Amino acid sequence: MTPLWIDINSAGFMNSYVNALEQFLARYIGAQAAHHCLLRFCAKRNLQINDLNPLYNHDLGIFLRDNLSVFTGNRRAHAIMGQLARAAQT
Amino acid sequence: MPLIGVLIYIAIDVFIYSTRPMPENVMAVYADTMIAGACLIAAVSIYLAAGKFDRSDINRRPWQWMSYGLALSFFGKVIYIILRQVSRFDPFPCLGDLFLLSGDLTFLWGLWIFARACLRKDFVPPYSGQIPSVAISMIALFFTSACVIVPVFSMRSDPLTERWIAILYPILDIAALSLSARLACLFWSLRQPPIARSWFILALAYVLLNTADSFHGFLEVMHLYHPYHWINLTWVIAYLLIANAGLTQIRLLTHLDETASSEIPS
Numbered sequence: 001m002t003p004l005w006i007d008i009n010s011a012g013f014m015n016s017y018v019n020a021l022e023q024f025l026a027r028y029i030g031a032q033a034a035h036h037c038l039l040r041f042c043a044k045r046n047l048q049i050n051d052l053n054p055l056y057n058h059d060l061g062i063f064l065r066d067n068l069s070v071f072t073g074n075r076r077a078h079a080i081m082g083q084l085a086r087a088a089q090t
Numbered sequence: 091m092p093l094i095g096v097l098i099y100i101a102i103d104v105f106i107y108s109t110r111p112m113p114e115n116v117m118a119v120y121a122d123t124m125i126a127g128a129c130l131i132a133a134v135s136i137y138l139a140a141g142k143f144d145r146s147d148i149n150r151r152p153w154q155w156m157s158y159g160l161a162l163s164f165f166g167k168v169i170y171i172i173l174r175q176v177s178r179f180d181p182f183p184c185l186g187d188l189f190l191l192s193g194d195l196t197f198l199w200g201l202w203i204f205a206r207a208c209l210r211k212d213f214v215p216p217y218s219g220q221i222p223s224v225a226i227s228m229i230a231l232f233f234t235s236a237c238v239i240v241p242v243f244s245m246r247s248d249p250l251t252e253r254w255i256a257i258l259y260p261i262l263d264i265a266a267l268s269l270s271a272r273l274a275c276l277f278w279s280l281r282q283p284p285i286a287r288s289w290f291i292l293a294l295a296y297v298l299l300n301t302a303d304s305f306h307g308f309l310e311v312m313h314l315y316h317p318y319h320w321i322n323l324t325w326v327i328a329y330l331l332i333a334n335a336g337l338t339q340i341r342l343l344t345h346l347d348e349t350a351s352s353e354i355p356s
Contacts, residue, residue: 030283033213040212063212070207071285073147076346083349 018052021060024084028068037067061085096330103323110318115178118317119171125322126167128329133160135336139288142343152204153339156292159197160332166190183255191255194262201269201296204289208273219275226275226297227268230304234260238307245311260307263300270296288339295331302328 018038025034041063042049045056052060061081069077103124106112112120140153166189173181208214238260242253274293277286302324309315 028283028285029213030281032215033280033283036215037213067211067213068285070149070204070211071289072343072346073143073149075144075147076343079346 017054018049021052025064028071028080037064057085100323100327103326107318107320107323114317119175121317121322122167122171122174125325125329126164126171128326128333129160129164129167132329132332132336133157133164135333135340136160137336139336139339139343142340149207152200153336155200155203156197159193159195159200160329162189162193162196164193166193183252187255191258191262194259194266198262198266198269201266201273205269205273208289209276214276214280219272219277219279223268223272223275226271227264230264230267230271230301234264234304234307238304238311241311242307256307260304263303263307266296267300267304270294270300285342288335288342291331291338292335295328295335298324298331299328 021038022031022034025037028034029037038049038052041047041056041060042052044063045059047056061084064084065074065077065081068080072080106117106120110117134157136153137157140150140157143150143153166186169184169186169189170181173184173186239257242256248256270293273289274297277283277290277293280286282290302321306315306321309319309321315321
């Protein structure tokens with residue numbers, strides 16, 4: 001299996017960041033579900049998808065953890081959230 | 091999954107079902123034993139998958155309930171095998187039915203807990219895979235009602251209690267088939283998410299299992315069932331698929347544990 005990480009450094013502008021997020025999520029839940037998941041996150045926070053930026057990583061991580069825990073359990077979903085947060089810091 | 095072993099087993103069974111080398115009473119014991127064995131393998135595999143979750147984890151419950159359901163079904167099948175050997179005729183209804191029905195209910199409860207949690211999540215687009223799953227459920231409902239439920243009530247001369255017990259099986263089958271078809275169609279429409287691969291396999295296996303159950307009910311009503319019928323092989327394959335789903339989940343969780351402990355490349 002391929003390693004699971006997000007290359008935030010390559011996100012030069014907003015769309016790239018969203019693309020990188022979708023790629024990160026797609027490795028877990030597939031491309032279509034990943035796109036829909038981000039749209040739902042934006043809808044809940046009254047955001048445009050292009051408004052997403054690394055500042056939302058904490059909230060997004062919690063949102064993601066709640067969605068993934070049904071498959072992986074809470075601890076692993078929390079670890080995935082941690083991956084997202086750490087990747088955003090690098 | 092030791093795929094080669096399964097393929098060799100299927101090849102042997104295809105040979106046996108085609109050439110019919112054993113008397114029917116011996117074949118009945120062989121077929122029932124193989125089905126019960128596959129059911130036990132599935133129960134152990136799903137139980138091991140449940141064990142990969144933390145004890146306090148609420149998401150461990152569906153896997154636990156499903157393993158208990160499979161274990162109950164296994165005991166029900168063993169009771170049936172023993173009673174058939176002792177009495178030399180069909181022991182329906184007996185204690186085995188209590189185990190089989192409670193096993194079906196318990197498995198269904200596990201599946202329901204997961205489906206209820208999964209379908210409420212944000213990554214599920216509305217109505218995703220709903221139309222094909224409703225179509226499958228309607229076909230199953232129509233087929234089972236017309237070919238099993240109505241004939242059992244109208245044609246059989248058995249006592250009413252026996253007929254009600256006989257009816258419970260197809261009712262549970264329809265419920266389980268609808269739920270598993272909903273999950274299978276959902277994950278199919280989402281292009282089989284990697285994290286849900288085990289659930290996709292499990293849902294497919296359960297669709298196969300319940301289709302075989304409904305078809306078996308039809309064959310019993312029409313007096314067409316015999317121990318060399320290919321439907322026995324379908325049950326074994328369905329249980330082995332469930333076992334495969336458990337192993338897939340174990341592999342996924344192990345992989346996630348390894349990934350979480352490794353450093354993230356910059």
